[in-house]
Amino acid sequence: xxxxxxxxxxxxxxxxxxxxxxxxxxxxxxxxxxxxxxxxxxxxxxxxxxxxxxxxxxxxxxxxxxxxxxxxxxxxxxxxxxxxxxxxxxxxxxxxxxxxxxxxxxxxxxxxxxxxxxxxxxxxxxxxxxxxxxxxxxxxxxxxxxxxxxxxxxxxxxxxxxxxxxxxxxxxxxxxxxxxxxxxxxxxxxxxxxxxxxxxxxxxxxxxxxxxxxxxxxxxxxxxxxxxx
Amino acid sequence: xxxxxxxxxxxxxxxxxxxxxxxxxxxxxxxxxxxxxxxxxxxxxxxxxxxxxxxxxxxxxxxxxxxxxxxxxxxxxxxxxxxxxxxxxxxxxxxxxxxxxxxxxxxxxxxxxxxxxxxxxxxxxxxxxxxxxxxxxxxxxxxxxxxxxxxxxxxxxxxxxxxxxxxxxxxxxxxxxxxxxxxxxxxxxxxxxxxxxxxxxxxxxxxxxxxxxxxxxxxxxxxxxx
Numbered sequence: 001x002x003x004x005x006x007x008x009x010x011x012x013x014x015x016x017x018x019x020x021x022x023x024x025x026x027x028x029x030x031x032x033x034x035x036x037x038x039x040x041x042x043x044x045x046x047x048x049x050x051x052x053x054x055x056x057x058x059x060x061x062x063x064x065x066x067x068x069x070x071x072x073x074x075x076x077x078x079x080x081x082x083x084x085x086x087x088x089x090x091x092x093x094x095x096x097x098x099x100x101x102x103x104x105x106x107x108x109x110x111x112x113x114x115x116x117x118x119x120x121x122x123x124x125x126x127x128x129x130x131x132x133x134x135x136x137x138x139x140x141x142x143x144x145x146x147x148x149x150x151x152x153x154x155x156x157x158x159x160x161x162x163x164x165x166x167x168x169x170x171x172x173x174x175x176x177x178x179x180x181x182x183x184x185x186x187x188x189x190x191x192x193x194x195x196x197x198x199x200x201x202x203x204x205x206x207x208x209x210x211x212x213x214x215x216x217x218x219x220x221x222x223x224x225x226x227x228x229x
Numbered sequence: 230x231x232x233x234x235x236x237x238x239x240x241x242x243x244x245x246x247x248x249x250x251x252x253x254x255x256x257x258x259x260x261x262x263x264x265x266x267x268x269x270x271x272x273x274x275x276x277x278x279x280x281x282x283x284x285x286x287x288x289x290x291x292x293x294x295x296x297x298x299x300x301x302x303x304x305x306x307x308x309x310x311x312x313x314x315x316x317x318x319x320x321x322x323x324x325x326x327x328x329x330x331x332x333x334x335x336x337x338x339x340x341x342x343x344x345x346x347x348x349x350x351x352x353x354x355x356x357x358x359x360x361x362x363x364x365x366x367x368x369x370x371x372x373x374x375x376x377x378x379x380x381x382x383x384x385x386x387x388x389x390x391x392x393x394x395x396x397x398x399x400x401x402x403x404x405x406x407x408x409x410x411x412x413x414x415x416x417x418x419x420x421x422x423x424x425x426x427x428x429x430x431x432x433x434x435x436x437x438x439x440x441x442x443x444x445x446x447x448x449x450x451x452x453x454x455x
Contacts, residue, residue, distance in 0.1 A: 174301075
């Protein structure tokens with residue numbers, strides 16, 4: 001799509017049409033906080049399949065992007081914790097879905113590397129554990145680090161508090177979590193927000209995600225969690 | 230025979246003892262389960278800053294009115310303290326991995342005499358994922374294990390060598406159970422405190438790890454407050 005300084009505002013249904021079968025998607029959120037519920041719900045309705053879901057967790061069976069898993073739309077999950085969604089466990093055990101588990105700090109650093117132009121990161125996390133298996137270990141000044149490779153996605157679905165028409169974003173409470181990092185690491189970034197303000201109504205001092213990273217704005221809907229988070 | 234304790238008494242005994250480890254100004258991350266109880270026992274004369282993986286520096290108690298926009302890592306609502314900060318996940322784990330946490334308190338499936346900890350996966354059972362545990366045990370200055378002494382089935386948890394997949398290697402600094410306080414000192418587990426009524430021979434039978442009994446062995450602190 002053509003980039004524009006003034007970001008297009010569209011319905012969630014329209015926005016998620018940019019996600020096609022086989023796409024990789026990042027979805028913000030930690031537990032039930034900071035999930036772009038309205039976008040995820042539209043993606044569930046769309047039924048788009050064969051997706052690679054990159055998200056900290058898979059929420060719950062009936063909450064947020066947990067429903068994408070239950071609905072059989074996910075080919076592979078990359079996450080740090082999936083213990084709260086029984087369907088993720090079941091589909092993985094039945095070999096119907098791939099599962100890549102990553103320590104949470106490593107997960108966000110891999111996304112940051114993907115969005116910040118780095119070839120990877122060196123982390124001590126997981127050294128000497130099964131997580132090290134199959135990965136390159138590099139010694140720096142006598143200390144061992146695992147080389148972790150960048151993560152990027154075709155589309156990031158993120159959740160913020162308020163946007164202005166340029167797409168500048170501010171966050172609220174514990175809804176921030178992985179959303180700012182994901183906004184840097186996808187070819188297309190769709191942000192779900194509580195409100196879209198005129199230029200100048202967000203002070204540049206307060207902006208966390210600059211609008212140049214954001215492609216599409218969607219207003220949040222009124223489902224249970226969308227309206228309460 | 231070791232004294233059989235009511236589960237609630239055991240959990241609170243462990244939490245009360247762990248809380249005595251902190252100093253004014255410490256930054257601490259509490260895991261789920263027994264570690265969560267630790268915040269109830271912080272002495273009134275010190276201030277501890279609680280950090281949560283999902284981005285709170287200065288987590289306070291559950292608010293009177295639920296607001297789902299402020300939650301802890303386990304999903305429970307909380308209120309950031311006045312003077313607290315809300316951060317994104319990269320900062321949160323930068324704090325964790327970067328040595329900015331004085332302590333992390335977590336549960337364990339197994340710990341061993343080498344200071345290894347296993348607490349995220351039992352092969353053959355479901356695979357929940359390690360979440361933030363591997364980063365926490367790697368980055369925090371003190372890794373405090375708060376756990377019941379044995380599993381629900383009665384199997385020992387403090388072993389010569391962990392059998393389950395590890396969370397971290399040689400990272401544990403303190404183990405607190407309902408029966409004891411074991412501290413890692415120069416690469417060796419030292420029994421510093423023992424709960425009242427626990428016979429050392431009986432204790433040994435449920436503690437297969439090698440440990441040294443401190444010359445200053447004393448009653449487990451806080452038990453007199455039960």
